[in-house]
Amino acid sequence: MSAEASSSGISKKSKKSKSKAVEAVVEGETQEVEKNKRHRKDKPWDTDDIDHWSIPTFTAPNTDEHRPFLEESSFALLFPKYREPYLRSIWSSITSELDKQGLACELDLVQGQMTVKTTRKTWDPYVVLKGRDLLKLLARGVNAPQAIKILQDGIACDVIKIGGLVRNKERFVKRRQRLVGPNGSTLKAIELLTECYVLVQGNTVSAMGTYKGLKEVRRIIIDCMNNVHPIYRIKELMIRRELAKDPKLQGESWDRFLPQFQKKHLSTSEKTAKKNAVLDRQSVIDSTINPNSIPVTSTSTSTTSATAAPPAVVKRTPFPTASKKKAYTPFPPAQQPSKLDLQLASGEYFLKPREKEAMEKRKKAEKQNETSIKRREEREEAFIAPAEKREESVEERRKKRKRATAEELM
Structure with a gap:
């Protein structure tokens, strides 16, 4: 028991010593250092004037130091037929821009595809992906001067x-x-x-x-x-x-x-409650207004009363009447006749296929004739001359005046 107790006590002490902070001696004074910072060392080269977020420029190496890639990388993309004339006109400028980056490109008009690939002059392994994006933008309708900007970092x-x-x-x-x-x-x-x-x-x-x-x-x-x-x-x-x-x-x-911005869809019950609230508010407003009331105006002189404007008439919005409820009946509605029932009633069901086809043609011809007659009448309406009114003669006007005077004397 004593041996086990002693061993367990040693293990507990060792765990406690590991969990505690380590003491370091700095200039004769003991200083506690956290466990995760024991092996940190000073970095004299890392000063405050260094910008760690800046991206250094990636320039082409010298010809003596440059080594070509072991494998060739290439991407091929299809382009729509309507882009073919434009691509043929600007392909020389695309080739020259990609040549500056050490890339080669091909335009296959037979298969309708564009290809970009690395060469022995390529020094940037990521630039081939930029070339792929360039071809993708050209295929999607972007102009060449704008699409070439994708080659920038x-x-x-x-x-x-x-x-x-x-x-x-x-x-x-x-x-x-x-x-x-x-x-x-x-x-x-x-x-x-x-x-x-x-x-x-x-x-x-x-x-x-x-x-x-x-x-x-x-x-x-x-x-x-x-x-x-x-x-x-x-x-x-x-x-x-x-x-x-x-x-x-x-x-x-x-x-x-x-x-x-919250997009909320109202349920049917919420819409009904909102509509009923608007109707109740409108009914309260209508009940307070008396359409037969006439505003009282001062009538000091007769001229003012004669020239006074008529009172404004307040139009009253009609209150929506509730729809009448139908009488409840426990019996379901009568079943509507089906298409087969209608054919049996008219005798069409028993006709032969040739007879059915002839009947359909006859109905179609009758309908066409009715339509053609109706359209012909509509077209002929423009050519119907309007009724002309003839001017009355002198004798007719004299007789008309005599008849009018005789009626007045009677």
Whole structure:
């Protein structure tokens, strides 16, 4: 027992000593150091003037130091037929821009595809992905001068597919038009606030800019396809831009300044209650107004009373009358005759197929004749001359005057 107790006591002491902070001797004084900071050492090269968030520029190495890649990387993308004339006209400029980055490209008009691949001069392993994005933007309708900017380090792209987000085609076209807005005003506001280039083309939306801006653009577009108007997100971005200018709000939450847009669907009972409240309020207003009352005006002189304007008549809105309830009957309504019953009653069911076809043709011809006659009459109405009124002669006017004078004397 004593041995076990002694061993357990040693183990407990060792655990306590590990959990405690380690003591370090600094200039003859004991100082407690935390366990996770025991092996930290001073870094004299890490000074405060160094910006750890800056991205160093990646330049091409010297020809003596450059070594080609072991494998060739390539990407091939298809393009629509209507982009072929434009791509043929600008392909020389695309080739020269990619050659500066050490990339090669091909335009295959037979198969309708574009290819970008690395060469022995390529020094940046990531630039082939930039070349792939360049071809993707060209295929989606972006102009060449704008698409070439994707080769820069601080610019990225995002092709958002919106074709499958809305099932109804008419609804999809209407919501896609919301992104553009009247005369492109909504699209211009999105570009100014997010600092991105946005192009709405067919079933996709192409965007170019910073990663932060692309995130906002994707959020606006997806919300618009889900029936949230872009003006709500635009207003929120405008408020965020103004709040970022205030240095006092850098470390605070901006939730109290941002608008809260809640989309609420009322149930049938809530809609009925809301409608009844409006009707009750209208009935109270109508009960306080007497339509037969005449406002009293001062009639000091006869001229004022004669020239006074008539009193304004207050129009009373008719109170909606409750619909009459139908008398309750425990018996169900009579069953309507089916199509087969109607054919049996008319004898059409027993006709042969040839006879049925002949009868349908005869009905169709009769209907066509009626329609043609009706249209012919409508066209001929324009050619019917109106009734002409003949002027009365002198004798007719004299007789008419004599007849009128004789009636007055009688």
